[in-house]
Amino acid sequence: MNSQLQVMKFGGTSVGDASCIARTAQIVANAAAHFPCVVVVSAMSGVTNRLIEAAQKAAAGDSSVGASLVKTLHKQHAAALEVLIKDPAVRQSVMKKLDEVLAEAKRLCDGTALLRELTPRTLDELSGLGERLSAPLVAEALKALKVPSESIEATELIVTDAFHGGAEPLMDLTRERSQARLSPLLDQGIVPVVTGFIGATADGKLTTLGRGGSDYSATILGAAMDAAEVVIWTDVDGVLTADPRLVSDARTIPVISYREAAELAYFGAKVLHPKTLNPVMRAAITVSIRNSFAPDRPGTKITPEGRSIGGGVKALTAIRDVALIAVGGPGIVGLPDVVGRTFSTTAELRANVLLISQSSSQNDICFVVSDSDATRTVEALRKEFAQDLAHHKVEHVTVVSNIAIVAVVGENMRGTPGVAGRTFAALGRENINLIAIAQGSSESNISFVVEDRAVEKALVATHKEFRLETAAN
Ligand code: ADP
Ligand code: ASP
Ligand code: MG
Numbered sequence: 001m002n003s004q005l006q007v008m009k010f011g012g013t014s015v016g017d018a019s020c021i022a023r024t025a026q027i028v029a030n031a032a033a034h035f036p037c038v039v040v041v042s043a044m045s046g047v048t049n050r051l052i053e054a055a056q057k058a059a060a061g062d063s064s065v066g067a068s069l070v071k072t073l074h075k076q077h078a079a080a081l082e083v084l085i086k087d088p089a090v091r092q093s094v095m096k097k098l099d100e101v102l103a104e105a106k107r108l109c110d111g112t113a114l115l116r117e118l119t120p121r122t123l124d125e126l127s128g129l130g131e132r133l134s135a136p137l138v139a140e141a142l143k144a145l146k147v148p149s150e151s152i153e154a155t156e157l158i159v160t161d162a163f164h165g166g167a168e169p170l171m172d173l174t175r176e177r178s179q180a181r182l183s184p185l186l187d188q189g190i191v192p193v194v195t196g197f198i199g200a201t202a203d204g205k206l207t208t209l210g211r212g213g214s215d216y217s218a219t220i221l222g223a224a225m226d227a228a229e230v231v232i233w234t235d236v237d238g239v240l241t242a243d244p245r246l247v248s249d250a251r252t253i254p255v256i257s258y259r260e261a262a263e264l265a266y267f268g269a270k271v272l273h274p275k276t277l278n279p280v281m282r283a284a285i286t287v288s289i290r291n292s293f294a295p296d297r298p299g300t301k302i303t304p305e306g307r308s309i310g311g312g313v314k315a316l317t318a319i320r321d322v323a324l325i326a327v328g329g330p331g332i333v334g335l336p337d338v339v340g341r342t343f344s345t346t347a348e349l350r351a352n353v354l355l356i357s358q359s360s361s362q363n364d365i366c367f368v369v370s371d372s373d374a375t376r377t378v379e380a381l382r383k384e385f386a387q388d389l390a391h392h393k394v395e396h397v398t399v400v401s402n403i404a405i406v407a408v409v410g411e412n413m414r415g416t417p418g419v420a421g422r423t424f425a426a427l428g429r430e431n432i433n434l435i436a437i438a439q440g441s442s443e444s445n446i447s448f449v450v451e452d453r454a455v456e457k458a459l460v461a462t463h464k465e466f467r468l469e470t471a472a473n
Pocket of ligand 1 (some may be wrong): 010011014015040212233234235236238241242243245264269270271272315316317382
């Protein structure tokens with residue numbers, strides 16, 4: 001372990017404007033006075049959405065979108081720079097660097113509008129621009145506090161496969177490149193400020209790690225650099241017992257296990273990208289979640305074993321924007337390979353299957369994928385089962401939208417009888433209809449499918465049933 005190295009990641013709201021960047025820079029400056037730090041930053045809040053929207057408009061043939069995008073982003077970043085950097089010469093040279101990145105944005109939008117075609121690779125190039133604009137700003141803000149700093153594009157560090165929009169890191173190469181590039185800087189007391197969200201293939205094509213992927217960038221770099229800790233600075237006090245936007249009395253959980261946090265992240269707790277914990281699990285690196293707007297609060301620590309007290313249920317989460325796909329009909333009982341073929345089809349598409357439910361007395365296999373994967377999954381399944389559909393061995397491949405998965409998570413649920421019963425009784429009292437239910441064999445998660453409009457009610461009822469607002473978890 002790199003005895004004291006800390007990787008500190010700041011999300012979009014933590015670098016949302018000049019005052020947020022100044023607060024972030026102060027947090028880093030305080031830490032850097034005590035131990036070596038690598039900083040990872042997201043784009044300023046709203047920028048990635050704006051870039052993706054522009055890409056889509058360009059693909060529809062809007063030839064003016066590039067120019068207006070550049071104007072808006074120039075204004076936003078120049079305004080922050082104006083407040084953060086007093087020296088006009090420094091300000092000018094930083095803005096020149098940012099304008100070069102913005103010129104790329106214009107070229108990409110113009111080219112897309114001309115061809116009326118948006119490839120996954122171009123979408124990655126465009127959507128990854130926000131971090132390339134924010135990292136130099138944060139590095140300059142640090143220099144203004146007399147902390148030596150250098151902004152670095154993660155395309156130099158994180159090597160990924162070529163799956164645009166959701167790339168996976170190749171850890172050996174990433175480790176090699178990150179150490180070669182970052183260690184000399186750290187040895188000189190320089191704080192590297194690395195762009196989150198992006199990486200590049202071994203031959204240099206820019207990729208992105210998926211929406212919200214800067215959390216993942218931080219733990220990838222934490223593992224690659226053998227860091228002592230990864231701290232994710234965000235806009236809430238830590239991991240809460242439920243999404244505070246949906247459950248008003250949600251409470252911060254002081255300590256949580258890798259497994260619990262991973263389940264929450266996987267089942268939609270936006271505070272962590274679903275893959276955040278993968279890179280650090282083996283090395284047992286602690287991940288903390290802290291509030292950059294209230295840096296004195298202790299936050300949440302995610303550790304290998306968590307803290308095993310409390311009544312079992314630790315937290316709730318929900319994934320919306322998902323669809324339930326069913327493959328079935330009476331004939332499938334005689335087709336032993338339906339399950340295999342269904343899931344090799346989803347695997348080929350890299351469609352992320354979030355929940356599977358099959359009961360032997362029923363004739364359906366149903367599973368849940370995100371809305372964005374639903375259409376192509378159904379199309380691929382109809383193709384895979386074309387013969388069987390024609391011969392009525394498989395009767396249907398159907399899709400239901402406007403549903404959501406709610407997950408009840410807690411490592412100690414194992415051996416705590418009655419959690420499922422209490423959950424479903426609470427939902428029953430609220431007249432919430434359950435569309436499907438699944439429980440993993442690890443028993444650290446019970447998840448169920450409800451109509452999307454019932455999500456809030458389901459969360460509030462379950463939160464209350466397990467007294468999560470008061471429990472000493
Ligand atoms: P960042 O920009 O820092 O990456 P995100 O918006 O991606 O921040 O994630 C933080 C948000 O996640 C919070 O503002 C909160 O609304 C939401 N959230 C959802 N579920 C939870 C949870 N269980 N605990 C904490 N925050 C959650
Ligand atoms: N800026 C990227 C996004 O909005 C990555 C991140 O913020 O983590 O998805
Ligand atoms: Mg995030």
